[in-house]
Amino acid sequence: MSKERIRVGVIGAGANTTSRHIPGLQAIASVEIVSVANRTPASGQRVAQAFNIPKVAGHWSEIIDDPEIDAVVIGTWPYMHARLSIAALEAGKHVMCEARMARDAAEAHAMLAVAQAHPHLVAQIVPSPFTLRVDKTVQRLLAEGYLGDLLAIEIRAGGQFLDKDAPLHWRNDFDLSGFNTMTMGIWYEALMRWVGEAKAVTAMGKTYVKMRRGDLGLLKAVRIPEHIDVIADMACGAQMHLQVSNVAGLLGAPEAYLFGSQGTLRFCDNKLYGGQRGDKQLAEIDIPAQEQGGWRVEEEFVNAIRGRETITHTSFEDGVKYMEFTEAALRSAAEGRTILLPL
Template identity: 25%
Template sequence: MDKVKWGVLSTAKIGLSQVVPALQASEHATVAAIASRGQGAAQAAAVSLGIPKAYGSYEELLADPEIEVVYNPLPNHLHLTWSLKALEAGKHVLCEKPLTLDAGEAAKLAEASSRAGRLVAEAFMVRHHPQWRLVKEIAGSGRIGEVRAVQTVFSYFNSDPSNIRNRADMGGGGLYDIGCYAINTARYLLDGEPERVMGLFDTDPALGVDRLISGIAAFPGHRHLSFTCATQLSPCQHVRVLGTRGRIEVAVPFNAPSGAPTHIAVDDGRDLVGGGREEIEIAPCDQYTLQGDAFSRAVRGEEPLEWGIADAVLNMRVIDAFFRSARSAGWEQP
């Protein structure tokens, strides 16, 4: 198949450092253009990364007839606006998480996607990494018995008031930024939707954004997700999948390195010192490249889109319920 031509909205760090290089290394995608709010920034990024075209406005990129897919890594509060504009311009859209700021906005994007006949997906790159597919396969095989719980920790330290993750007016905060991963991966592993959720939030008094969140989600079949995410704690990532006869541990679940192997462990629980522990190594890969190739193949009709806009709407419903729980101090239904 011919490579799909991608355009990137903005010179956001994640795009320049992660997604663009990954797309350039992919089999089915090529980055044909990048846009910024000024020609200088766009041109500098294009020269640095070897991108053929640079535009000094987002509108110019959307008007380029060669661009087939738009990657949207803009600040969270701009996801809906520019994803809608991209669809109206006839482009497919891969948008960074969270797709929008609530499920109502996500539903508007779903309607626009349907009208335009173009694909929209939320950029949860982790689902494309082989380690997650292996975890799901083992969890579903019966090797650890019946899966009853998923426990997730995801944290980093960032108290910079100018950072978009700490700007309440831009959709900042820990649940939007990293708590969404805990929700998304639990839905993937448990193959279902939570029936009710409860969240405990700590808000930074100066920044006005959630900096520490602990949540519980009850899934059908007496299965639970429990997670803690934080933007002002020491860096940590860990996922445990707990079953009636064993457990799976994912060492680096979300920011898996592209140049080094990743590891999961399966433990049959015979003792507390790892007597029944098997370490499994997964070969190095770039989950952003895999994500770009999968989306490009879907654009060409080579295979269906595994996680489209409908999945993103469901994830946003759960996030909305956690925010409602913060206000009600009780259980909420997505």
């Protein structure tokens, strides 16, 4: 259903929300951000002043319960995503939820079930941005048979040395982040756009600093790996190796390879390279203007509300798939066995 005037409430105004979502939504005609709730009233007031938001909610429930609000942007840490998304959808509000989708697969499935029970509402997860520029070109080349049979996939992301003295970040706090591990889920989501999902996962991970200091200066155990290697049997027939590391100093820029029977594709530094049997080396592949993708998350969200397009980046259905992969990887590392997907 088309709805020209859209009133948005923001719950959790972190870096991505203030740098991307709020400016992006405010740039769209007839979209108003009318209320914000943050971790503290003071931080909410700072965001409201910076972006001319008229109301600061004392509690997130005020935004959920406000009958004048049409849509909710959820920018909190993952531990609140399921609770807030479900509450907003049940209150009749469209939802844009920050990545990662939830803490675990069970929460993600609960979010999807509620979204499916309210099909007239838009439910979007903020997408992995890494490969947006080249996705359509990679998809086309695969469809045209550039690689022949896809045989193996190699993804590596790291480049920094271990920081033993860093305080406990929310991304390393299992209570706040759940099974989400560094950029592992972000890369897997991008890979799914190219080749689909995995059907079996085997992983080994390592946490080198067992305890870090939290906000109050007290030590807390760290359960999230600082280095992980994941081997996956992909439904497309390829074998995938994904390494994500916070200890691989000087590794270089993250990169992804697709190896086929007739060709190779490499993605690195937002560029795509390729070569086929008989070539001496990889060469940069031009990304046609009509295939170049980019960040349009807020535009897609609003267009979906107005009935002009369907959410593709990223649907709750795809969010569930990457949450299952993420949980399977950590379960495999902890239990020393292969985990079959879907969970």
